[in-house]
Each structure stands twice: as C-alpha cells, then as structure tokens.
Amino acid sequence: MIALVFALSLATPGWAQPPASSNNAPTQAVDPAGDAAFDAALPPLDSVAPPPAPAAAAPAEPSVAPPAETDLAQPLPPLAGFDPTPDLGKAKVPSAEEARIRYSVKVEGLSKLGLEDEFRSVSELDAGKHKAANSAQVQARARDDVALAERLLRSEGYYDGVASSTVLPVPNQPGQVAATISVTPGPRYGFGQIAVTGAPPEPTAIARKALPLQTGAPIRAVQVEGGEAQVALALPQQGYPFAKVGQRDILLDDQSHTGDYSLPLDAGPRSSFGGLQTKIAKGTGGLNPRKKGKKAKPQKPQKPVDPKTMFSVEHLNVFPRFKRGDPYDSRKADDLRQALVATGIFSTVAVEPVDTHTQAADGSEIVDLMVTQRKGPWRTLSGSAGYGTGEGIKGEVSWTHRNIWAPEGALTIGLIGGTLEQGLNASFARSNAGQRDRTFAISGGFDHSNYDAYNAKTLNVGVNWSRQSTPIWQKRWTWTIGAQIIGTNEKGAALDPTGDRPRRNYLIAALPGQVLYDRSDDLLNPTKGYRLLARISPEASIRKGFKGYARMTGQATGYLPIGKSIVLAGRALMSSIQGASLDDIAPSRRIYVGGGGSVRGFGYQELGPKDAQNNPTGGLSSTELAVEARYRFGNFGIVPFFDAGRLGQTSTPGISHLRYGAGIGGRYYTNFGPLRVDVATPINRQPGESKIALYISIGQAF
Template sequence: MHFPEITCESHSRRSSRVRHLSVLSVSILALGWTASAGAQQVAPPAVVPTLPPATDEPIASPTLPPPEVQLPEVAPIIEDDEFDKAIPPISAGDDAELDRPLESIADFEKRQAAEAAKDSSNSGEATAEAQAPTIDGTAVPVLADGDAAEAIGDAPISDQELAAPLPPLDNFNVEPVVFAEAEEERGDASIAYSVKVNGLDPADDSTDVDLADLFGDLSALYGGDGKADNAAMIRARLSADGELMQRILASEGYYDAVVDTRIDRGERTEGQERQRRPITAVIDVKPGQRYTLADIIIDAAPTIPPNLIADNFPLSVGEPIVAQRIQGAEAAIALKLPEEGYPFANVGQRDILLDGATGDGVYTLPIDIGKRSRFGGIETTGDLAFDAEHVEVLARFKRGDLYDSRKVDDLRQALVATGLFATVAAEPQPTGESAGDGTEYVTMLVTQQAGPPRTIAASAGYGTGEGLRIEGSWTHRNFLPPEGALIFRGVAGTQEQGVGATLRRSNAGRRDRTFELVTEVTRSTYDAFNAITGRVGARVSYDSTPIWQKKFTYAYGAELIATREDDYDFVAGDRSYDFYTILGLTGQVGMDRTDSLLDPTKGFRVTALIQPEGSLAGRFSPYARARLDVSGYYPVTDSIVLAGRVRVGSILGAARERLAPSRRFYAGGGGSVRGFGYQELGPKDPNNDPIGGRSVNEAAFEARYRFGNFGVVGFVDAGQVYRGSTPDFSNLRFGAGIGARYYTNFGPMRFDIATPIGRKPGEARVSVYVSIGQAF
C-alpha cells in the first residue's frame, strides 16, 4: 500500500465529508483504525489525534523526493488485496447518499419501530392483542415515537400522568423528618487541648532571656487558654507557633534550629467511646549550634575624635549574635553621632556572614557619617505663632556651637511647652557654608503650625475646714505676641470666692523667665478671720513646670494689698473689723534634686521665702515673714517610697496684734497637718477660733506604695503655731491617716482621710482631703 497515492486518490471524495463528522463519527473512525491495526499486531496509539477544523482549502499533498534520491524498499504492512476487501464497495449512487444530512435520533427510532411492526405483520406473528413491551418483565405502554415508558416505582406512568401539571407547593407534606435517634445537644462545642514543647531547655539555659516565658507570652496556643472551636483552628495556631519558635531561636543566634510540629491524639477512656480523644499540640525543637561574632567590621570614614564609633558601639568579638543586642548597638551609634556634631549620619544595612561549619559570624556595618557641622542660623516656615527671633530666645545654643541633637530636642520640647502649636518640628538643613576646622554651618528650620491660642481649665478640691473649692480659668496664650498671655480666673467655694486677671509674658527676654502682672479681689470666710481683699502685684520668676523641672529656681516681686478683716479684740472681748494697707516685697530661691515635679520618688527639695512687708496705715510698721521648706524622698523598692517634709516659719519685727490676720501663720489642713481642720492649730480666742501666730513648725512622714495606676499611702503629720516669733517645738499636735492615689499622666489624684491623735473638744474625729498632686 502506498499512502501518497491513497491520499491523493480519495481526496476529492473525502474533503466533502470531513465537515459533517460528529464526535460519534470520530470515535467510530478511531475504533475502526484500531481494529485494523490490531489484525497486524500493531499497538494502538496512546492518544487519538483531534481532527483539524473543517476548511474549504485543499489538503496539501506530500512533497516527493528528488529523482536522484535512492529510497530503501519498505515492505507493506497490509497487502493491497486484503486492504481492498476490508473497504466496503461504493456504488455510483453512494455519493448522493453520503451527501444526505444525517437522520435525527427520533426519526431513526420511529423508522426502526415501523419496520419492526411491518416485519411482525408480514410474518403472521402479530395479533390483535399484541404483547406490550416489558421492562424487567413488567408490561409498559408504548409512546407515540415507539419508545416504552419506564415504570417509576411499582406503578406504570401513562402519557396523561406525565402531561398533568405539577401540584402547588402548599399541597406538599412538609412535616420534618423524625430521626430514629435524636442528635446529642452540646452547649459547648469547643475542643480542649494541651501544649507541649520539647527540646527547648538547652537553648533556654544558655541565654540571658527566658525563652520559654517569651514563647508563652507570644504563643497563639497558650493565648487560646487550651480551647479552640475546631481542630483546624488548633492546627493553624500550631503552625503559627512553629514559625514563632523559629524566629525566637534565630533572634538568640540559633540560625540552624529545626522546629517540628504535630498533633497527638490520645486514647479514649474505656467505656467513654462518645468522648473526644485528648489532643496535644506538640512542638519539637532542635536548637542546633549558637552562632557568635568572629569579627566586627565598621565601614565608616574617620571621625573626630577617632574612636567615636568604637567607644560607643557596645558589641564585642566572641559574644552570641543576639538580635536585640545588634539592633541596640546600631541604635546607639545612630543616636551618638548626631550628638557629637554629625547631624546627617546614616547607619546602613548590616551584613552578617555565617559559617555553618564553625558557628562563626562576620558582622559588617556600613555607616555614612556625613559632614561634621556647627549651628548656624534659625529659619521658620508654616503658620507662625512667633518669629525666628523668639525661637532664638528658646534655643540653648548659639551660632558656632558644635551641633548636638540633644539641644535640638530641647528646643523642640520648649516649643511644645508654649502650648501655641498644633504641630512643630525643628530639623537641620545643610548650607555648604564652611565654619572652619573641617566643619560647616547648618540652618535650623523650624516648621510651625499654630494651634488654638485659647483654653478653658478647671480644678476642684475639698478639705475639712476649707470646704469645697472650684477654680476655673480662661486663657489667651498669645494675646500679646510672642507668648503674652491674658488670663481670667475665678474661684467659687464654700469659704472662698474671688476673681482675678493676669497678664503673663513667658520666656520674657530669656528662656524660662516669666514676668506677670496680677490683680484680684477675694472674699474669705474662715474660722480664723473674715476678709475682703484686693491685691495688685508684679512678679518675675524662673520656676519649674510639669514639662521643665529646673534644679534652681528663683522669684522676686512686689505687691500692694488692701484688705478689710476681722480679728478678736481681747480688750473689748469681741471680734471687730479693721482695714489694712500693706506694701510688700517677695524673694524666693529653690533647689530641686528630685526626679519629678508632681510625683517625686527620690532626691530632695529646699525652698526659702522671705517677704519684707510694712503697714501703710498710720505710721509705717515694717516686719519680715520668713519660711523654709525641706522635703526628701527615698525609694525602698520600685513600688515603695518613703517621703518626709519639714517646715519652719517666723515673723520678725511686729507684734501679732499689728499684723493683718491673713498675714499671720496658721497650721492644719490638707497641705499642712492632716487630721485637723484648715488653720485649726495654734492660739485660739475664747470662742475656740484660731487667731494665728508669728511662728510655725510642721513635719510629715509618708510611706507610699504604688501598684499600677493606683497607690496607698500611710502618713503621720505633726505641727504647731506659736505666739512668739521663734518656734519652740513644744506642744506638737499629731495626726495620722491613710490615703489613696490614682496616677494620671498629669499627676496623681489624692484622697486622704485622717484623724487627730489626742483629739480635743471641738476637733473633728475624721478629716477628708481631695486634691491633685501629692501632699508634698
């Protein structure tokens, strides 16, 4: 057989048939080819090729080889005679038959049924009662197309039943299916599990960190408290914890650690087949070797001083490669270089080369130190609250100083402390201007976004004998730029009422210096005296604030007081009013070595106050008020602090009767001797009301215990007021009590309750004090 001749010879007749081949025809052709090949012991092809799409283009004939080529003779696979016999003959009219459209399945079945009925009639086997078709031995009706209708269930279905419309859904029986055995109800569908970590002890014992505790704090399995909704949740947690354990070990230098996870299911207890088997999430750890630093290479240009980086890089050869240590060392350099004149220093990406055979690591850190710089000028941009000239007042550096990032942070905090900004930033900008000795100037660019200048504030407190006191204020912090604040203040209390106004200039010509003018009118109603007082004063101060606590403080000023007050007249035997006009000066110095302004835990404070005053009523009568306050704080533990305070005061140069009652010394109350009412201690008149004295001494001792944001304080206070100008420490009165503290970001809130020791008639059994801040 020659394939080229057959192809060419049959092409004219096959090309018109290919377009009409159905899938079924393709299968038949494939089966036919397999059968023919099988006769010659030829294996069928593994995959039946897909026929090409129908096309009107002629099928390309194979290209014949050149005549000079000698081709080997190939024995035919099938003889021509055998092949011709296998092909059915095609008559002259077969072409029309082949071109006829395929018959539909329905027409084919009808024709087959008609031919079968005709054959039965011709053979004489058909009768009037012909036997109906059967399915599994059951007679079924014959449809119009000759097919037999299949029986559903035990009853045959007729054409009428099939054509009948479906009944409405409402007619269906929708009663729920009742199971033979009710499903067990379970209120808690969670799965209990336990966690087991194997092999971590060798690594845990060789590190400074408790790896087991660290893993327990971060673990998803431990965080689930041994319960999960399903087994998939346990597997997810176990997978996450496996990755967590790998990261923890790598952070401590175990880079070759192998962590495997699995879930173990225990055996059910006999007789409790319905109970779930216990589940254990298991983490198997093989830490492997711990890598150490074999060499440290700092790739940086020379610095001034030469050992600036080496002396401040806290890593050494031979220590384990611990991630926290590496990151801390890099952060230390990133902070130190800007503090030593390198504002643009940049720590690059580290590289650690590990040797798995030896466990050594070579650590390389590139550092771009940038240009060594000095402070130049100051520029401002944005929505300004004040200009660059006032920024220079706040800065603690001047032009030509070596750049120090700590001074930049100080300036930024000082700007924030003004309260005039929504946002503010201070950043160095290179100028390229030489400053000599290999340095260049940088300009400090201060970007401002002014905030609302007006605020409203309020505070409240209560003390036995002092009553309830509420104070409110309205402030315009930039009424007279820069930082010229106008403050209106009001006091409403059961025993004191008043209004006042203050004009305050902060950072007045110098950083942290304040100048203020005050005018106020108050009305006081106390057991010691009743008074209506007007006051005008001026004061210059260098004080501590909650943001800026200073080691040394001072204040000086002058005031004019006009007051109408009542006092007990021992000659007349009654209280009477008198009018006092007082001109006074004020001088105060302080030293503060504590760690906090509102809640100190260690250190000490000393404050000395002297107020030379004189009465302008009649002839001038000068005198001086002096007072010394000392307090100390000692931390016994991180949560226990012992605190103590001593106060001594004296008035020299005038008799008690020539002093306005409000200018005398008193003791008793929340800021003095707790356990007694406000101003209760000291000399008294026949009505048992305090009349004040010319000297005072006080002492207090506290034991403060803090736990979280709460605290408990036990205290003992002592004090007394004397008629003479020298305190003699006799007849001291004591009070004891307990207090509660709630610590906030602006200071502790205080609640103290105390009782007098050796209580006398007329003294309260219990006194209560509520305020903000510690007692001292």
C-alpha cells in the same frame, strides 16, 4: 545483576571482539551496519514466529433495552425560573458544640533557653484558648507556632535550630487532642569579627563605641537592633546630623559557629550649629467622614495664619541652649522643639537640620535649624476642686488665651468658688520674656474669705518676675521676685466670748521673693533627692500708722526610695514674722498651722492658740515636721503618715509643745500628678478640735 554481566562477558559476539594484532595496536571501533560477520550472526527473519492471536470472545447474549427516561425527553425549564437556593430543610448542620474540640499544648525545648514565656505570649495555640473547630485548625495553628519557635531560635543565635509539631488524639477522650511543639536548638552562634565600614575614622570610632557588640558574645537580634539604634542616635549627638546607617551583614560559619558582623555607615559631614530659619505649615483640614447614604459635608475653608501671631526668628532665638559655632548635637535641637511645644502655641513643631553648604573656620559644615510652626488651639478652659476639714469645698475654674498678645502674651481669668472662699482674678503673663523660662506677670483680683480665723474682703494687684522649672527642664535653681499692694477689710480675733469680732481696714505693700534649690527627680511626684526653699517678704502695713515687718519661711523636703515600691518622704518647715506684734499684722497675713498642706489631723488653721470664741488667732512663728511612707502598686498607692507642728506667739520658732497627727492616705496616679485622699486624726485631741480630718486634692502633700 552480577550473573547477567558474567553471561554477557561469555557470549560476546564476534563483532564486539577486538581484532587480533601482532603489534598490540589500539582497538578501532567497528560499525555493525557494514560488518558481514554481524549480519551472519543474526537469525533469519522468517524463523521468528508471530505472536499468538487472542482467543475469540464468546458471543454476547442479547441485551435488554433500558427503560426510556421520560424526564430526559421533556423540554428543559427556562433559566429565568430557576431558583439556585439549595434546599437545606433536610440537611444536617452540625451545632457549634459538635464542631468544636479541645486541645492541650505542650512545648518542649524552649524552657531551658528562657524563651517559653515569650513564645506563649504570642502563640497561636495559646491564643485560641485551647478550643478549635476541628483538628485541621489545630494543625494550622501548630504550623504557625513552629514557624514562631524557629524565629525565636534565630533571634537568640540558634541558627541551626529546628522545630516540629504533632497533633494527636487523646486516648479514651473523644473530642480531645494533644498538640506538642518540639524544639531542638542546636549550637548557639557567637560574634566573630565586628566592623563598621565606609566612614572616616572619627565617626567610625563613635559608631563602634555606641555599638554594644563583643566578639564571642551570642548573636541576639534584640541586641543587634538596639545597638544599631544607638549608633543612629550617637552620631547626630556628636556632630553628624546627616549620618545614615546601612543594612547590616552577618556571615555565618557553620564550622566554628560564629558570625562576622559588618555595618556600613555613611556619616556625612561633621557639622556645627548655625542660625534658625522658620516657616509656617498650613493645616491639613482634617478628615471629612460621612454616614452611609449621605453626602459629605463641605469643609470649611481654613483661615490663613497671620505670620505676626507666630514666632519670629528673633523670638525663636530665646529658646536654644546652644550658640552659633557649637558642635551639632541632636539633643539640643530636640530640646528646642520640646520647649516650643511646651508653650502651647503650636499643635506640632518640627525642627530639622538644613545644610547651608558653607564651612566654619574649623572645617565643619554649618547647619541651620528649620523650625516649622503649625498653629494650635490657643484657648483653654481648666478646673480643679478639693476638700479639706476646716477649709470646706473649694473649686477653681480658669479660662486662658495663651497668645492674645503675641508672642506668648497670655490672659487668664480665674473664678474661685467654695463654701468658705469666693473670688475673681485676672492675670497677664509674658512667657519666655527675653530669656527662656523667665516670666513677667501682672495680676489682680478680688477675694472673700470666711474662715474661723478671719473674715476678709480683699483687693490686690501685683507684679513679679520669675524663673521656674518646667516638665521639660527641671532646674536646680529657680527664683521669684515681685511687688504687691493689698487693700483688705477684715474681722480678726474676738475680744470677748459673746461680742462681735472687730472689723478693721489694712493697706499692705509687700516685696515677696523666693529661691528654690531642687535636686529631686520629678516636679509632681518625686521619688528621690531633696529640695531647699527660702522665702522672704518685707511688708509695710498702714492702719493708724505705718508698721514695717518681714515674713520669712524656710523649708527642706527629702525623698528616699526603699526598694522599688516604697518612697520615704520627709518635710521640715520653720517660719517667722519679725518686727511687729500680732495686733499690728492683718489676720490674713499672720502664720497659721493645720490642714492638708500643713499638719494633717487638724482642720485648716486649727492648730494653735484660740480667741475668746475658740477661733484661731494666728501667730508669729511656726514649726512643722512630717514623714510618710509612699507605697505604690500600679496606678494606686497607700500612704501612712505622721505629722507634728506648733504655732508660737513669739517670733522665734521652736520644737517645744509640739502637737501630733497621724493617718493614712490613698493615691491614684495620673499623668498630671497623683490624686490625693488623706484621712487623719489629732493625737491628744483638745476641746473644739476635729476628731477626723479629711483632705482631697491633687498632688502630694509635699
């Protein structure tokens, strides 16, 4: 190229030379078409020789005519008779084993970032179990994994990171290939400036406090998304029910490897609670599937919902834990919804804020809550069963109509069947009676018990008021007060080794009451905290005269977690009957010790003094102690335990002459409580006591 330029510079034609000028005037462009010197410099056209003619081709030898195609001369077959199915009779189809190859997977660069486990959990190569039909399929999976690796890098702030893949045959191993995913993360980006925009100072400050992002910290997608979710939760909890979080913007600087984060926010008006509104939602009617070839069955018309059977605004006002004018808090609105769902009256309940477009005295917008009610199934059939040594097999079945007398008037009929106890009872309970979680109940029934300690046929009727904990709101203080009238015909202790046990009639009136202070963390399966219970029941017994006395019980339970899998649980109980002798009290109202909920290792009511026929007599006081270690792994658990107890014939509890039992139990944890199986034996067993005691029930022992 250099020589060519040089030659051109030497052979510049005259028309391209700049004209001479004495005064160095600027060069003027010359049109070659009108330049005589340019025409003279061109060679004459007649001196240009034409190109040589191509050589004549040799004469071709005479060709032989191809043989005639007789098949082509035949008429085409009609299309109607053409069979498009290919003949595979002679085709070689590779078997499944021949079509499959195996491959290994190697990941480079993610382990040091702590991302390899997450990568492999969703990897296409690993999901294929290292088998494929051919190399192309392995390469396709590798490409998907490259895209996955780059997404993971970006999610952790490595925005310049790149990934690549190779799929190569393994030498000397036919049918084997090696897939390698290589990752180069590059620099990690951190947060630069962090800003919440578009809202007044107060909600902006709330949002910024809820946003756990710090300048200089790595830009991680999970942290950003979690922080924005916290903002969306925090604002409705602090007076802004209509707040909307916009689309974030992160501006990256590839020089400083930082990203400026901004979050637009539409906070809406600051609001306070107003009143409640309600409406009834109609059912959707459900799906109406049909089998192939059959017509769909016509849907049954839905019965209209009677508004009188649902909750009025007056009854709804029992549930809120807020007052009109309180700052809006979405947690309290959700608590209202959960409490309504817990009644069992509704299939679903929606609680949504409604702007009334009016202002309170403090300038906040008044917001009502719209409660949308959708009727649910009101009838329930339930059952439970258990077994205990000395108690036998026992099962209970109950039928409940939760809204037979609206609102929340429930009728329950229960049946008890077992080897040693049978009964029938009914109760009417009005839930949330004038106050949330307060229940008024009337109950009555018949029970026949045939235990070693007594044989009783009992009629009872009672009434009680209670304030109880629920799974939604576990209260620290709960209480129950009531009244009972009991008529019972009972056989008590035997007076001699061979005679019949005397049968006596008792009429008993009682005023039972109970207070519980609960600082545990769970109603059904506590793992930490403690509970303190006090129970007292003043009673009067009429049998050949009037006799008054009081039955009292105090109990403390505690739960201490040890590590993540073990809970150390303990229980101490003392009970006493004051004001009467043992003979003045019906056998079924005395104190007994032993069984799955008492001192394990002994049969039901087995521990303590015996009569002339070796039957438990009951007592006037008791002491019970228990400790167990609850080890849980997944949905299963193992529980070794050690129990102690005594039954006294006087009214004063004590710790002398304690009896002991030890054993081990298994647990299967369900969403309604643990299924318990305990096996125990008494220590220093006495004649007539069980060698092995077995207990099967639902719920922990305490």
